[in-house]
Amino acid sequence: MPYKTILVILDIPDNTRVAVDFAAAFAKEHDARIVGLHAEIVSAVPLVAPMEIPDPVAVQALQDMAHKQAVDIERLFRTKMERESIAYEWRGVSSTIGYGSQPLMEIARSADLLIAVQPDPSKSSDSQVDVESFLFESGRPVLLIPYIFKEPKPIRRVLIAWNGSKEAARATFDALPFLKTADSVEVFSVDTADSSTHSPTETGAEITATLVRHGVRARQETAMCGGRTPSQVIENRLADDSIDLLVMGAYTHSWLWQLIFGGTTRTLLQSMTAMTLLAR
The missing domain is CATH 3.40.50.620 (HUPs)
Incomplete structure (x- = not known):
């Protein structure tokens, strides 16, 4: 739609x-x-x-x-x-x-x-x-x-920051109009020690299959933290490729926790290099 x-x-x-x-x-x-x-x-x-x-x-x-x-x-x-x-x-x-x-x-x-x-x-x-x-x-x-952008650009490559949360699911389906017209969509999961009971690989495969049934050109990728924070891993992935749109759930942990201690949402909002669709 x-x-x-x-x-x-x-x-x-x-x-x-x-x-x-x-x-x-x-x-x-x-x-x-x-x-x-x-x-x-x-x-x-x-x-x-x-x-x-x-x-x-x-x-x-x-x-x-x-x-x-x-x-x-x-x-x-x-x-x-x-x-x-x-x-x-x-x-x-x-x-x-x-x-x-x-x-x-x-x-x-x-x-x-x-x-x-x-x-x-x-x-x-x-x-x-x-x-x-x-x-x-x-x-x-x-x-x-991003405030550094001065003119519109087409959305051809999309990165979905997928962690299996309800916020990530909402953002993904809210972004469907963009996903359906994109040339490529990467469902990108970061494997952390506090990942949900289902591994990022498992949940990422399920949402990728669902998007493909919607006609989205989706594929799945998983990265290990390797001593880095999830936001750092995502930032590196954005820098590695020409991503036009980042899709992510906002404040999947307590907003107060992120306000005091920081978090993926706040970090990425402060250092935006791509258009970002957020939902909660």
């Missing part, structure tokens, strides 16, 4: 052009409707020492800046969609708490696929998309575009 409703999250101007270009390319491929989503957010209220009284002039300046940014982003989105003759709609939402607000999640839950640009760690902003909120609260797959 192709993606018919694609929601593109347009957080800051630097990411908007890239996001709409990718969304437009996917919309044409899947004959989909694009929903542009932007949250107009005002940063934390500045205070005037020593009485800590909000400065109305500074507050108004921040509101004006956020509104101008929202207007510019909407204009860029509409212009691109109309130029490419793509069916679209615009959803602008005012928010004081960022992209984790309930109205935004309710909009996202009606889409087949969410698209966002990976936040640039060197350009931290309160207006940047909160990817984790969408992963945990929307119930929809999220396709992340």
Whole structure:
């Protein structure tokens, strides 16, 4: 089943052009409707020492800046969609708490696929998309575009990071529209000491057979950790070949555990070299 409703999250101007270009390319491929989503957010209220009284002039300046940014982003989105003759709609939402607000999640839950640009760690902003909120609260797959990408590229080679978890299964089946049109799909498992009761080779063979029955050009590969973390093994595999799309389940272990101690999801999100489809 192709993606018919694609929601593109347009957080800051630097990411908007890239996001709409990718969304437009996917919309044409899947004959989909694009929903542009932007949250107009005002940063934390500045205070005037020593009485800590909000400065109305500074507050108004921040509101004006956020509104101008929202207007510019909407204009860029509409212009691109109309130029490419793509069916679209615009959803602008005012928010004081960022992209984790309930109205935004309710909009996202009606889409087949969410698209966002990976936040640039060197350009931290309160207006940047909160990817984790969408992963945990929307119930929809999220396709992340590396911030280093400047123009769309076709998805020809796909790597599925398979560990047999329910999150990996959801991501794999959510990615089927991409998998069916790819030239090659590799089901890649990392054999670790804490692997499930079924070996990665066994579970990988089963999901590979299922994908082949869907008409996917899938094959199975398994790698040993060899003293490395799973994320390092996956990163090395991505570097070894020209992978266009990584498909993986997000936060298969406790999110709090990964927040404190790190984990495969957080590590790969920080060093993205390929488009990444995540689901949970």
